[in-house]
Amino acid sequence: MVLFVREKSVNSMEFSDFFNIICSYMANPEDKKSNKQGRSEFLISLIDLMIRTPQTEVEDQMAADGELNPLSDKESDTISKYCSGSRKIPKAVAKEILKRISSGKSFIEKIDFAAPGAKESIRDEIRKQGFDVTSDSLGKICFDLMKAFLKKFTEGKSSVTASDMVDNQNDVTQYRLAEDVGWKCPLCGQELSRDGINKAVAGYDIVHIFPDNLKLKDKSKFSTIKKAPEKSDVLDNRIPLCLSCANFYLENPTLENYQSLVNVKKSISNQRYLAKGLNQLTLEKDLIKVIKGLKVIKPDINDMFISYDAHKVEDKISSDYTLQGTVKYYVMGYYNKIRDEFSNMAGNSFYFDDLAATMKLAYIKLKREKLSQGEIFNQLANWILNKENLENEYLEAARIIVAFFVQNCEVFEVENAK
Numbered sequence: 001m002v003l004f005v006r007e008k009s010v011n012s013m014e015f016s017d018f019f020n021i022i023c024s025y026m027a028n029p030e031d032k033k034s035n036k037q038g039r040s041e042f043l044i045s046l047i048d049l050m051i052r053t054p055q056t057e058v059e060d061q062m063a064a065d066g067e068l069n070p071l072s073d074k075e076s077d078t079i080s081k082y083c084s085g086s087r088k089i090p091k092a093v094a095k096e097i098l099k100r101i102s103s104g105k106s107f108i109e110k111i112d113f114a115a116p117g118a119k120e121s122i123r124d125e126i127r128k129q130g131f132d133v134t135s136d137s138l139g140k141i142c143f144d145l146m147k148a149f150l151k152k153f154t155e156g157k158s159s160v161t162a163s164d165m166v167d168n169q170n171d172v173t174q175y176r177l178a179e180d181v182g183w184k185c186p187l188c189g190q191e192l193s194r195d196g197i198n199k200a201v202a203g204y205d206i207v208h209i210f211p212d213n214l215k216l217k218d219k220s221k222f223s224t225i226k227k228a229p230e231k232s233d234v235l236d237n238r239i240p241l242c243l244s245c246a247n248f249y250l251e252n253p254t255l256e257n258y259q260s261l262v263n264v265k266k267s268i269s270n271q272r273y274l275a276k277g278l279n280q281l282t283l284e285k286d287l288i289k290v291i292k293g294l295k296v297i298k299p300d301i302n303d304m305f306i307s308y309d310a311h312k313v314e315d316k317i318s319s320d321y322t323l324q325g326t327v328k329y330y331v332m333g334y335y336n337k338i339r340d341e342f343s344n345m346a347g348n349s350f351y352f353d354d355l356a357a358t359m360k361l362a363y364i365k366l367k368r369e370k371l372s373q374g375e376i377f378n379q380l381a382n383w384i385l386n387k388e389n390l391e392n393e394y395l396e397a398a399r400i401i402v403a404f405f406v407q408n409c410e411v412f413e414v415e416n417a418k
């Protein structure tokens with residue numbers, strides 16, 4: 001005997017399941033599950049939200065006659081069957097709707113501006129079905145799902161799979177946003193996991209930084225920190241949070257958290273701006289040899305008499321004592337050795353003066369951004385690592401190189417110099 005097991009395929013959803021989710025959390029209480037007519041009317045209202053405003057005289061007339069929405073002249077009993085899945089929306093009806101589909105603004109706003117608890121529930125239910133959706137993309141994904149269902153109906157089908165919804169651009173954006181925060185939740189520091197409920201769904205959520213559902217008086221308070229963007233889904237207004245922080249922020253956005261998220265975003269964009277400025281500079285490619293070589297050089301910690309004639313480190317770093325101590329140690333241990341190394345390399349396509357000028361320019365660019373000395377020092381070391389494509393294990397060596405240029409007067413100036 002052969003047993004046929006009908007398995008519900010993973011990452012696919014029936015229209016009736018999707019409709020149930022939206023209806024359960026969005027319809028007025030009297031329109032909910034038990035009430036067939038209420039559910040039918042809710043479906044009609046969803047389709048209304050998806051149809052664009054009339055654009056031709058014919059459409060004008062149709063709108064006046066209440067015929068623009070092809071569901072409006074159907075029996076409530078029939079529509080209720082579409083809702084429950086016992087009947088599919090007919091191909092011709094689905095085609096009619098798709099023909100008049102709008103950009104989705106009204107539909108998307110209806111979802112995005114729903115009560116936070118409702119949004120959270122809809123998001124979770126859709127994720128449970130294996131679809132990757134984040135709080136900030138909820139309205140858009142629901143609209144895209146509705147369109148995908150209508151398209152399936154035109155083919156005589158009624159379910160949509162996650163792969164129907166693949167949006168590479170969206171994936172890339174999500175990845176980039178997570179990269180920006182270093183795959184750590186900006187509010188609690190927890191690692192953002194790449195895998196969530198299943199492989200298709202991320203274990204984090206992307207939220208709108210300026211909350212969607214604020215009351216008017218809260219809106220003005222939040223605006224004093226930073227105004228709401230004109231379009232809520234601009235990249236600058238989106239940030240990934242761990243699921244629990246995302247839920248919390250969605251339900252209870254505090255000014256304090258808003259301020260932190262604004263700060264994080266600001267520092268990310270500063271970083272990017274700085275990186276752009278520094279990327280234009282090129283480093284001498286032979287520098288990499290010196291950096292790698294530093295790993296095997298033993299520092300001269302006893303060489304107190306450094307054979308150079310220049311200002312002391314203390315003259316250039318006078319208030320940040322930890323940085324001063326670090327740089328002094330590096331200079332003491334390595335300055336002479338690095339200088340010898342550079343002079344040995346001179347002539348063979350290595351130009352020390354070019355390297356020194358580039359370091360100076362990089363320093364000037366960072367200084368212009370009003371970073372602290374410690375920040376400038378770290379930025380320069382990281383920049384060298386990135387430029388030379390080196391692993392993090394060379395970070396210390398890169399810092400030693402920066403210290404060399406502090407001593408050599410390209411990085412930092414003598415304070416109170418006359």
Ligand SMILES: [Zn+2]
Nearest residue numbers: 185188242245
């Ligand atoms: Zn968190």
